[in-house]
Amino acid sequence: MKIKVLSLVFLFLGVTSCLKSPADGVQVLEVSKYEKKMTQPEVQLVDVRTPEEFSEGHLENAINIDVTADDFDAKVASLDKEKTVMVYCKSGGRSAKASARLKELGFKTITDLEGGITNWKSKNKPVVK
Secondary structure: OHHHHHHHHHHHHHHHHOOOOHHHOEEEEOHHHHHHHHOOOOOEEEEOOOHHHHHOOEOOOOEEOOOOOOOHHHHHOOOOOOOOEEEEOOOOHHHHHHHHHHHHOOOOOEEEEOOHHHHHHHOOOOOEO
């Protein structure tokens, strides 16, 4: 009996340790929740794709800071670490990388767009050029 209980406890701990919690400073939101949060005051919206991708269409009021560029750390240094930083990329991979790096650099609240701008467009949400 004790072995079964201990096994269940370890299984539970193993599964929950893989989940991202809001306490880790990175929140991944689906499109409608992300869109709503974007309208809050003092949000810093960052497109972490390349300048070429950014010029093809981006979210309104977004600034472009390419996560793959050598100067990423230097450019994000101009952002306020105490204010929410909302990031997105094409499909979510680079924004996850950017979120992790922002967390390492001391940013407090980071929000990532689930599925990136591809998911955003699939919901017929607006982009600007």
